[in-house]
Structure formats: structure tokens, C-alpha cells
Amino acid sequence: MDPTTTRAWQSLDARADAFDPDLRAWFDADPDRGARWTRQAGDLHVDLSKNLVDDAVLEDLLALAEQTHVLHHRDRMLEGERINVTEGRAVLHTALRRPSEDHLEVDGADVVAEVHAELAKIYDFARRVRSGEWTGASGKPVRTVVNIGIGGSDLGPVMAYEALRPFVAPGLSCRFISNIDPTDAAEKTRDLDPETTLVIVASKTFTTLETLTNARVVREWLLGAMRSRGLLDEGDAAGEAAAIARHFVAVSTALDKVAAFGIDPANAFGFWNWVGGRYSVDSAVGTSLAVAIGPERFEEFLGGFHTIDRHFATAAPRDNVPLLMGLLNVWYGNFLGSDTHAVLPYSQYLHRFPAYLQQLTMESNGKSVRWDGTPVSYDTGEVFWGEPGTNGQHAFYQLIHQGTRVVPADFIAFATPTWGTRDGDADVHELFLSNFFAQTKALAFGRTADEVRAEGTPEAVVPARVFTGNRPTTSIMAPALTPSVLGQLIALYEHITFVQGAVWGIDSFDQWGVELGKKLARDLVPAIAGDTAVLAGQDSSTRGLIEYYRGHRV
Numbered sequence: 001m002d003p004t005t006t007r008a009w010q011s012l013d014a015r016a017d018a019f020d021p022d023l024r025a026w027f028d029a030d031p032d033r034g035a036r037w038t039r040q041a042g043d044l045h046v047d048l049s050k051n052l053v054d055d056a057v058l059e060d061l062l063a064l065a066e067q068t069h070v071l072h073h074r075d076r077m078l079e080g081e082r083i084n085v086t087e088g089r090a091v092l093h094t095a096l097r098r099p100s101e102d103h104l105e106v107d108g109a110d111v112v113a114e115v116h117a118e119l120a121k122i123y124d125f126a127r128r129v130r131s132g133e134w135t136g137a138s139g140k141p142v143r144t145v146v147n148i149g150i151g152g153s154d155l156g157p158v159m160a161y162e163a164l165r166p167f168v169a170p171g172l173s174c175r176f177i178s179n180i181d182p183t184d185a186a187e188k189t190r191d192l193d194p195e196t197t198l199v200i201v202a203s204k205t206f207t208t209l210e211t212l213t214n215a216r217v218v219r220e221w222l223l224g225a226m227r228s229r230g231l232l233d234e235g236d237a238a239g240e241a242a243a244i245a246r247h248f249v250a251v252s253t254a255l256d257k258v259a260a261f262g263i264d265p266a267n268a269f270g271f272w273n274w275v276g277g278r279y280s281v282d283s284a285v286g287t288s289l290a291v292a293i294g295p296e297r298f299e300e301f302l303g304g305f306h307t308i309d310r311h312f313a314t315a316a317p318r319d320n321v322p323l324l325m326g327l328l329n330v331w332y333g334n335f336l337g338s339d340t341h342a343v344l345p346y347s348q349y350l351h352r353f354p355a356y357l358q359q360l361t362m363e364s365n366g367k368s369v370r371w372d373g374t375p376v377s378y379d380t381g382e383v384f385w386g387e388p389g390t391n392g393q394h395a396f397y398q399l400i401h402q403g404t405r406v407v408p409a410d411f412i413a414f415a416t417p418t419w420g421t422r423d424g425d426a427d428v429h430e431l432f433l434s435n436f437f438a439q440t441k442a443l444a445f446g447r448t449a450d451e452v453r454a455e456g457t458p459e460a461v462v463p464a465r466v467f468t469g470n471r472p473t474t475s476i477m478a479p480a481l482t483p484s485v486l487g488q489l490i491a492l493y494e495h496i497t498f499v500q501g502a503v504w505g506i507d508s509f510d511q512w513g514v515e516l517g518k519k520l521a522r523d524l525v526p527a528i529a530g531d532t533a534v535l536a537g538q539d540s541s542t543r544g545l546i547e548y549y550r551g552h553r554v
């Protein structure tokens with residue numbers, strides 16, 4: 001449906017015209033605003049009070065959710081209806097983290113049972129690798145797991161691995177190869193010991209050019225390195241197959257294609273086409289993580305997702321954190337003119353979280369037509385971006401504090417640093433957190449000209465030192481960055497993304513927008529290689545760029 005036809009949308013439109021937010025005045029008038037606008041979801045303590053929202057706007061936003069049937073749509077997703085209409089698929093990433101005693105039948109199969117059967121295989125494999133029972137071809141245990149994948153088959157695993165580094169088994173590490181730029185695989189294999197390396201080729205479709213190319217490159221590297229160590233003879237096909245069987249496993253929904261690539265399907269972990277790539281870190285796509293942190297911690301990770309799934313499914317609308325945060329994003333994007341949204345984790349371990357969220361949110365909600373193919377007449381997905389604090393403070397926060405654009409921002413922090421710290425680091429953590437607390441305060445309340453003057457600032461400089469305030473933020477805190485809390489954070493953003501897509505009436509689960517570029521890249525290969533006829537058929541810009549490349553390549 002077209003959300004602009006709802007009464008709630010029209011009311012929000014009218015409200016936005018006259019909206020004159022004043023966080024200072026709102027906090028002064030309501031000493032309980034902080035508590036009144038704080039919600040709990042699992043371990044996540046979410047303070048919404050520094051958003052540009054009052055009770056009237058909240059009521060309209062909740063009415064908008066009702067009039068666009070967001071919660072009905074949520075239930076259809078959770079029950080396995082084919083809400084990914086352009087691909088005719090169910091959307092069931094939430095089934096990946098349901099407990100084994102649950103049941104959910106889709107197309108005659110109990111998907112929860114299937115999930116747990118696959119998890120059991122992954123956990124068994126992870127235990128064998130971690131214990132040293134699984135060895136490479138020369139009998140040495142695995143020291144490095146190399147995940148080859150891209151998009152959802154890379155960003156989730158690498159983000160979660162980085163976030164949970166303190167839980168990684170000593171002596172084990174992961175590397176991630178994603179880019180088809182040959183320097184990526186070259187750099188990641190340069191100092192690797194092939195005898196102790198296990199490669200996981202992760203691709204939902206097992207057709208992705210980057211991943212299959214990198215898998216071939218790394219296979220050649222591994223076999224070549226084995227040969228140069230005298231562990232394999234030139235032309236020994238059986239020896240090669242045996243080496244591949246010990247050093248390569250795959251993750252995919254297309255096990256036939258895995259076999260065609262030369263990986264024994266017995267060494268493959270599957271998932272299902274009802275899991276979108278960007279929603280797949282908690283499927284077999286997370287195998288590298290399961291090996292790195294171990295099955296018990298991976299279970300906690302899944303448990304964290306499930307906690308937020310339950311919250312999203314059951315919490316009353318006005319306490320439902322993903323619903324509220326999704327609706328606030330709609331408020332900023334569609335009514336207050338924000339084009340972007342910053343995510344600023346005060347945790348170095350979360351340094352890949354914004355990049356992960358970029359795929360989750362922008363591949364999901366960067367759409368211009370609704371489910372029924374009709375064009376939207378309003379903005380959809382905003383640009384998500386971010387960097388960990390405090391680094392960002394010394395880079396782009398200037399614009400968030402004093403620029404002309406309003407950038408709603410989510411600040412994320414943890415009470416206890418717990419790991420990666422040394423004795424005495426508690427003080428440093430407090431300095432770190434003082435920045436987290438200070439930034440949202442500065443953004444909300446700013447600094448008036450009179451306050452600046454009172455500091456003795458020369459009059460000529462006063463305007464430049466004024467902070468208008470009223471820069472919206474949400475603060476998310478949790479006790480510590482554990483596997484469970486990471487799962488909770490990911491699920492929170494998955495459901496925020498869902499809520500926005502549901503209000504806009506778009507299909508958040510397809511990604512046709514990535515296809516054209518892939519096709520054109522394939523079509524251009526002959527022109528780049530020197531086919532003059534194909535080159536002549538290109539537009540003048542593309543032709544000129546290819547000619548430049550051909551003229552300058554050394």
C-alpha cells in the first residue's frame with residue numbers, strides 16, 4: 001500500500017511543517033524524559049530520549065505502523081509466508097535461531113529441525129578443527145581459517161569475528177578474502193602456511209564471480225605451495241583431490257555447484273533460499289565464526305538473536321524497540337529531511353559493524369518500487385555509515401555537531417570492557433565512555449551564544465562556537481560485548497530494517513539493483529581484452545576509460 005494515503009502519514013506531514021523541537025526545553029519541562037523514553041530489549045538498554053520526538057509524534061508514528069500493517073507483516077514473516085514477492089520466497093532468518101524444541105512447517109518441512117540438523121554438522125566440524133582431529137593433508141592441525149565470500153557471505157562473518165576476537169581459541173585465527181582485486185587474495189595468502197590452512201568457500205548461490213575466482217586462485221596457491229614443499233607431485237590428480245578434501249570446505253544453498261567446483265559435498269554445509277545473504281551470518285555462513293569461537297559460544301550468539309526476535313514478536317508497540325527505532329528512522333527520513341543515519345559504536349571490536357549494517361540496511365531498503373511494482377513517491381532507505389568512537393570524533397563529528405544537515409545517530413557502548421584490556425585499563429575505559437556520554441549530551445543540548453560569551457570568547461568568534469543542539473541520537477548500552485549481545489544487536493538492526501521496509505511497502509528482501517552492473521562487467525570483458533568490435537559498441541565515456549586502461553597497463 002501507499003503509506004502516504006494513510007491518515008497517520010498526513011498527520012505527520014502536517015506536524016513536521018510546524019515542528020520546532022527543543023530538547024533543552026523538553027528535558028527541563030519533563031525531568032523524567034530520560035527514563036520515560038528508555039526501553040529494554042533483552043540486554044539492550046535503549047535510550048530514545050534524545051530523539052526529536054514528542055508524545056504527539058510518537059502517537060502518529062504508532063498509528064502509521066498500524067495503518068501500514070507493520071505488525072501483521074511481521075507475523076507473516078515469522079510464520080514463513082512468501083513475503084519476498086519478487087523472488088517468491090519466504091523470509092525466515094528468524095528460524096535460524098529458534099530453539100530445537102520449536103517447530104515451523106514451511107512447504108511440508110519442519111525448517112527448525114532442518115536448521116538444527118545442519119547446526120549439528122557445523123558444530124561437529126568446528127569441534128574437530130578446534131581439537132586438532134581435523135588435519136591438513138600433511139597431518140598438521142588447522143591454525144588459520146580463510147573465509148572466501150563477498151557481501152553477506154563475508155561482511156557478517158568478518159564483522160562478528162572482529163567483534164568477538166577475545167573469544168577466539170588461542171592459536172587459531174581467521175582471514176577473509178572478498179574482493180576480486182587480486183591484491184586481496186595475494187596479501188591474505190602471502191605469509192600463510194598452506195599445511196595449516198583451512199579454506200571455507202562461502203557463497204549462497206555458488207555462482208558469484210568474485211568468490212569463485214578467489215576460490216580458484218587460492219586453490220592454485222595451495223596446490224602450488226604443496227608442490228613446492230614436495231608434498232604433492234605435478235599431475236597427481238588423486239593427490240590434488242585429497243589435498244582439496246582436507247583444506248577446502250564450502251557453505252552454500254547450491255550443493256550441486258559445490259561438487260562441480262571440486263569440493264566434496266560431504267565437506268559442505270548448507271542453508272536455504274529463505275535466508276537472504278545479508279541475513280545469513282547466523283546460518284552456515286557463520287561456520288568460520290563457529291570454528292573460531294566454538295559451538296558453545298556460537299549457540300550463545302544465536303540465543304542473542306532469538307532474544308530480540310521474541311522481543312520484536314511480543315513486546316507491546318510502545319515498548320517494542322525495533323518498531324520504535326524503525327519508525328523514528330521513517331520520521332527523520334520522510335518528514336524531517338534526513339538522508340543519512342550514522343551508527344557510532346564506542347567499541348573498537350565493532351569496527352566493521354557500520355560496514356555490515358550498510359549491506360543489511362541499504363541492500364534491503366534501497367528500493368524505488370513497492371511490492372506490487374508501483375513506484376514510490378517518497379524517500380526509502382537512507383544512507384547508513386559510521387566508524388567507531390572516539391576515532392570518528394576527530395574526523396566527521398564536526399559535521400554532525402555544526403553542519404547544516406541533520407544526521408540521526410545511534411551511539412553504542414558497553415559497561416564493561418572485559419577483554420583485550422590490561423590491569424589498570426578500567427580508568428581508560430572510563431575516559432572512553434566519558435566521550436560516549438559527552439557526545440550525545442553535546443549533540444542534544446548544544447551551547448548557546450550566551451554560554452559561549454560567558455567563557456570569554458571574543459564576539460567575532462562567538463557564532464562559530466555556537467552549537468545549536470537538537471541533533472538527534474539514540475544511545476544503546478549493554479553490559480558487555482558478548483556473543484549473545486552481538487546477536488542481539490544484529491537482530492535489532494535486522495528488525496529496524498524490516499519495520500522501515502514494511503512502512504514503505506517495499507520488498508526488503510530482494511536485491512535486483514546489483515544485477516545490471518554484474519551483467520555489464522561480464523559483457524565488457526572482451527572489450528577490455530582488446531576486442532575492437534565490442535569496444536567500438538561502447539558509449540564514448542566507457543570506451544575512453546577502457547582505452548586509457550589499455551594504453552597505461554604495464
Ligand SMILES: O=P(O)(O)OC[C@H]1O[C@](O)(CO)[C@@H](O)[C@@H]1O
Binds near residue numbers: 150151152208
Ligand atoms: O553468497 P553469494 O551468493 O555469493 O552472494 C554474495 C552477495 O552478492 C549479492 O547477491 C549481491 O550481489 C548479495 O546479496 C550477497 O550477499
